[in-house]
Structures are given as C-alpha cells and as structure tokens.
Amino acid sequence: MITVKNLTKSFGPRTLWRGLDLTVPAGRMLALVGASGSGKTTLLNCMGLLERPSGGQILYEDTDLTRLGPGGRRRFRRDRLGYLFQDYALIENATVHANLDVARRRGTRPDHTRILERVGLAGREREKVHHLSGGEQQRVALARLMVKQPSLVLADEPTGALDSDNGAMVVDVLRQMSRQGCTVVIATHDDDVRDACDAAFDVHRQREV
Numbered sequence: 001m002i003t004v005k006n007l008t009k010s011f012g013p014r015t016l017w018r019g020l021d022l023t024v025p026a027g028r029m030l031a032l033v034g035a036s037g038s039g040k041t042t043l044l045n046c047m048g049l050l051e052r053p054s055g056g057q058i059l060y061e062d063t064d065l066t067r068l069g070p071g072g073r074r075r076f077r078r079d080r081l082g083y084l085f086q087d088y089a090l091i092e093n094a095t096v097h098a099n100l101d102v103a104r105r106r107g108t109r110p111d112h113t114r115i116l117e118r119v120g121l122a123g124r125e126r127e128k129v130h131h132l133s134g135g136e137q138q139r140v141a142l143a144r145l146m147v148k149q150p151s152l153v154l155a156d157e158p159t160g161a162l163d164s165d166n167g168a169m170v171v172d173v174l175r176q177m178s179r180q181g182c183t184v185v186i187a188t189h190d191d192d193v194r195d196a197c198d199a200a201f202d203v204h205r206q207r208e209v
C-alpha cells in the first residue's frame with residue numbers, strides 16, 4: 001500500500017498541488033488522470049523517489065519514503081519499485097536479454113522465454129534494443145518489470161507508443177501483477193486504460209473521479 005499525505009509540490013513560484021491525499025492499497029490498480037501539465041508524471045516521480053516533494057509525506061507500508069536516507073532510497077528502488085517510464089529507460093546498446101537480466105533479483109531465475117512470449121517478443125532475446133521500434137521497446141520495459149516482480153509498480157503512459165492490441169496486453173500484465181498483490185499506479189490519457197483500473201484519481205482536482 002502506498003499513502004500520499006498532504007503532499008505539496010512547487011517548481012519555483014508555481015504550485016502544482018497542495019494538500020494532496022491519496023491511498024492505493026496492495027492489489028489495487030489506480031489510474032492517475034488529468035490534463036497535460038497537471039502533474040501526473042511529477043506525482044509518480046515523487047512516489048518513485050526521483051523527485052522530492054515540497055511538503056507532506058509518502059508512506060510505503062510503514063516507511064515514510066520522504067525521510068529515507070540514500071541507502072534506504074537505494075534499497076527501496078532495488079527491492080520494491082518497478083518503474084515503467086515514458087521513455088522506456090532501457091540500455092539502448094545492449095540486447096533484449098541483457099536488459100531483462102539487469103532486473104533479475106538475486107536468487108531468482110525468471111523464464112525469459114515465457115516472459116518474452118507474453119509481451120509478443122518471442123525469440124527476440126539476442127537483438128539490440130536500439131534496433132527495436134518504440135512499441136517493441138515499450139514491451140521490453142514491461143518484460144523487465146515481469147522479471148523484477150516488484151511490489152509497487154509506477155507506470156507513466158505505458159500504452160503511449162502502442163496499438164490497441166498491445167495496449168490491452170500491457171494492461172493485462174499490470175492487472176495480473178496487481179492480482180498477485182502488487183500496488184499499481186498508472187498515469188494515463190488513455191480511456192481504455194482508465195476503464196481497466198479499479199479507480200481513477202484526477203491530479204488536477206485532487207480527488208477520485
């Protein structure tokens with residue numbers, strides 16, 4: 001479960017939100033919606049410790065993430081967090097296999113073949129990521145998440161570069177992860193994604209919609 005309490009974020013004189021409260025229980029999938037520029041990516045980045053809020057707290061289970069030191073932040077990212085970025089954040093010059101392998105947790109042996117089949121990239125392990133299309137790279141990023149099996153998934157426009165079939169596949173995979181107890185938060189402009197979530201939270205209005 002992740003709980004955002006009384007969160008404020010300003011960039012210079014500009015305040016994106018003030019007093020934002022939001023809870024996503026484990027096993028739930030929440031859509032973050034709202035106009036472009038309302039701060040969906042910024043909120044995900046605050047939850048993922050890539051951005052510091054200007055005020056308030058973010059609790060993951062019983063830990064206040066905003067108070068973690070560098071070691072705690074690193075462990076949270078390594079052991080808990082799965083992030084699907086708008087720009088995929090893959091290692092461009094490496095193979096699909098290598099990109100999956102960096103996410104592997106110690107002591108686990110995930111089945112790359114099955115995972116790549118699941119995302120429609122069967123047999124593509126040896127290809128360099130920079131030769132893949134945008135949508136294929138987006139699916140490699142999803143496969144990497146399946147390898148990592150995080151307990152919190154933050155996804156920023158995960159269907160942005162995809163056709164509707166592949167978009168539905170992404171949502172299916174995220175739903176499967178949430179059924180296994182993962183907390184899933186998805187920033188999206190896509191109504192199909194929003195409809196597939198358990199609830200939607202409008203970042204501009206600061207309430208469920």
Ligand SMILES: Nc1ncnc2c1ncn2[C@@H]1O[C@H](COP(=O)(O)OP(=O)(O)OP(=O)(O)O)[C@@H](O)[C@H]1O
Pocket residue numbers: 011016034035036037038039040041042043187
């Ligand atoms: N590092 C930064 N410095 C200054 N302003 C920033 C910074 N990061 C984001 N912003 C501003 O904060 C606002 C919210 O940005 P954000 O990317 O969170 O919006 P968004 O809801 O994700 O939009 P979109 O739907 O277009 O992805 C924007 O006006 C943006 O310019």
Ligand SMILES: [Mg+2]
Pocket residue numbers: 040041042156187
């Ligand atoms: Mg955004």
